[in-house]
Amino acid sequence: MARLSAITYLGVVGLLSTAVVWPGPPPSHPSVRTSPSGQPDFATCAECHADKASGQTVHAAVQAGCDTCHAVEQDEDESQVRLTLDGNELCFTCHQDKQPQPSQITLHFPVRKEHCTVCHDAHSTQAPHLLRQNTESRLTAENLCLSCHGEIAAQIQKPVQHAAVDMGCSACHTTHKTEPSDQPEGRLHLAQGPPDLCLSCHDAADAALEKAHSNQPFANSRCTECHNPHGSEQAKLLNNFVHRPFGEKQCETCHEPPKEGKVVLVEGAQRELCLGCHADMQERLDKAKTQHTAVSGGDCIACHSPHAATFPHQIRRNPVGLCLTCHADFAQARVTKTVLHQPAFEQSCLICHAEHAGERPQRLRAEANNLCLECHGSQNRTKFQSPGEVKLFDGSVTVNAVGLAGMRILSIPAGATKGHPYAGHPVAGEGLTCLTCHRPHDADGSPKLLVTETPTPTPLCLRCHK
16 A cells, blocks of 8 residues: 555545544533433433434444543533543544554554544444445545545556456455564555465466466466556556566566476576676676675565566565665654654655665765755755756756655755854764764654754753753
């Protein structure tokens, strides 16, 4: 599933949950009738709120009584009706099986942000599971999932469409399933892992399918290695970025005829085979001072599909998600830290790091200060204000300006040694760099990513100015 942007998510929260999640104090409510004991008579709520139980699916808590979730503060002729607990904690008092555990890092975004009511109505709906809308339509306005997952909404409108989409998102996805977090069934909330999910509809022994796969065994393959499960512009739902030998049906370049029902690669058909065609990459690796561990200690197909992929260069996942499959500490930070460096977690780690090899530690594209000032320097004051592609680091990196709109531009240009955060203050020399004061990826409690993890810079300044 596509990851939600913060802007998309906030828009959905505002649209769907205003009836339950108030931006301030709860709205004023007419006086609630009391019982002979002087307590609020919740049984009378239905006289005005009959619609809360009018849907085809009614929340059991409604039938148990309004005081299951609501409390009343009475003040003469007015009252305020409040939820007894905040956010998802109220839901988890009954739905404990849905409560996230500390080890879970692939939670569905609304669950992680503590808003069950983005997807579910707290009272009654016309859809199953108290969903605010059904999930069967290809139209965004009629499908709850597509109201957030715009990337999928675009895919299912492609010329070649997967018929399974018409069965509804729930045919393949189980929203609250998050484990195992390192496998597609958890990460993408799939009902089953591949290829079992695909083979629940497609027969691996079908003669036409066997012929389409050049009689290579595919029953144990990951189908999304080659096919987009939602929609494509390519025949047979092939992913858009196709490795040329695969696209030209030159299977023998990498494969021998199968033996005993198993795929057989030609001798040396891993890293050495790839570098046999990609000689320029071999030359770069030979000259580089630092190699990515995934390159020096692994093989190319750990990151690249040898067949077809959704992303350029046949990388297996989006640029951030691909890196986080190995860098578990940052995967955890992505969902637990309160402040994230937007380019690193929303666009690509490769803005700052070279993917295969480099001349500096961690394969950074420039020395520390110049790396940061490539975007934050005053020479870029207007660079990211207009939509379109922006070239960085002498053209080695291309970014979308929209994703960096609103970024803070400092008053100093790249190469400066003084001037931040105050005029004349040094920013370089004697071991001083941007990283002396700022964390490059994430922080807690520090909007400016200060290393002291504090809202204000005073504790940071006192480290030097005692």
